[in-house]
Amino acid sequence: MRRIKLIACLLSVIMTLNPAIIHAESQNKDISEKTKESQIKNESEDHSDAELSIQEVIRQEINELDSMESGVDYVPDEAVFHVDSREEAEETARQYGGELIDYGYGVATLKFNEDIKNVLGEAIRIDSVETAIEPNYIAEIDTYEIDSTGSTNTTYDPNEDLSGYQSWYKEKINLAGVEGLSGDGIKVAVIDTGADLDHSDLEDNIKESTNVMANPENTDGDDNNSHGTHVSGIIAADDDGKGITGIAPNADLYIIKAAGYDGKLTSADISKGIHQAMDYGVDVINMSFSTTGDSDVIRSAIDDAINSGIVCVSTAGNKGVDTKAYPAAYDDVFAVGSSTAFDTLSNFSNYGDWVELTAPGGESKKTDSSESIFSDIHNNSFKTKNGTSQAAPMVAATAALVLQSGHIKSKGKERVEDVREAILKTLNDKTYSYGGRSIMGGLDAGAAVKYIVERKQEPTEQKEEEQVRVGEELFTITYTGSVSYDGRKHVTSDKKTTKTQAADIDILVSVNGEYLTPDQYKIKFKNNKNAASDNSAKGPKFYVILKGKNFSKETKKIVKAEACDFSITPCDLSTADITYKSTKITRSGAVKISGLKYINPLGKKFALRGKGKNAAYHVTTVSDSSIIIDGTGNFIGRREIPIK
Incomplete structure (x- = not known):
């Protein structure tokens, strides 16, 4: 359904006064021809205005249903x-004669x-209808099931190490290149048929589960299909x-059951x-x-998620056509096709300019094979499956690795764009083809992580300004909004630097345009020690304390109450001044770096x-001659430390 239907819904109040006209913007997510340098969705938009009545919107719905x-x-x-409410x-429901x-x-x-x-x-002929409604579209899980013959019925021991069994896809996506990252601390939701909550591979990693289907038999996310368990295992089997x-x-x-045994989902449950x-x-x-249904309900939910900073990944579909499938075809959603062990396009994979990349999904065959994707299923068991359903979670898991690297500090939609940039700009240069169909570029997890770690971001001095009015006096506090982390504390104002702090922030206070001298105020910091660069709730801030008899008690109180927040620019280990005493690799393989310290610009050392x-930091690579560490938390960058 086009966005015009959503606008029609939002303007229902206007329609009671003028049921003839609404204005809407239609948007077409057509992606320009992809190149290796630019494979991020750059949809062209048609911003033409339209004047449609509710009846005309409904007529559009009917026309779309003619092909369904x-x-x-x-x-x-x-x-x-x-x-907006149950009452509305x-x-x-009354207007349309429904229940x-x-x-929710x-x-x-x-x-x-x-x-x-x-x-x-019938609604076309009813002038009193004020809100546009749409069909409850049906979506299907995108797995090509293998017949229950051959090795499909093999029983696997969950206590046996199966990590290397049919794991060809890990080599195809260059998983070895992620160098020690494991998704630690990253939360991944799987909206699917649920998961085997007691599976030995998954139970420790499943933090929450629920069932969002209408009238569910139970409220948890237990899987009675196996599809969601298979997907979850690809992402995060321990x-x-x-x-x-x-x-x-x-x-x-985080397991969210939105489909039952039949593997079907509805627009309402997806939202x-x-x-x-x-x-x-x-x-x-x-x-x-x-689903082939372009739903405003799903689109709106996707937009909400992306604007809040959540990376969304979906399947291109398994019908071998170039028709757009949703939610993959929506803006800023990873649209994932499927490739084989032989670097060809899976014979079932959808394709087209709207599909952004491939990941291994196997090939449809009548019997199980070593070219399929082996993962967990319900009843604490294992099985091979094929499909774009198996390809998508590889991209979702890679997004988790990119986020865990600690090199994405942005928030909201920009955060999503940074992850998409890391993955889509580092696709391999292969063209995956089958018959006359093709998709250019396959997932390279190692390259995506390397890209985001090594990406150079131009430093920017962010000037912030806070104003406080007390009667006729307007106090303006101007300061540098982004400050560097020095290992322990942050910064103070000019001429108030201590030996444990780096002075890379300027704080200026003026009253009605006249700057105060340093003896007329002092700065009080909060959360100044060990504040986290990724935790805005505990971020550093300061308050201006006015001094002297020139300011009344009330003025001092009001100005003091104004909190000035600033963000932390992490310390880059790749360029930082560091020192250490020695390195050691124990017999068990543990790495010890003795006396590793960072020296801040004022010469203060911090362990x-x-x-x-x-x-x-965490250790990512160890060789006979050196140890490579990557920054974490308030530290970023990669550093090679010679063994001595």
């Missing part, structure tokens, strides 16, 4: 729409006694020497699932399913720890 099959592409007797949803059967996250579901196409046909190992084995999993993932505070959402809450 009732019960296959949409739920025959249901409709969904955005609405009930009123819309409100579900409401601003999405209502109506049920009728006839096909939605007939309901819409690395404990038993069973398989996922691409991001230490990532936290609820996305919003549930947002409530969990996840970093990445994997959606291994697709750098490799473990614990305030760890500054």
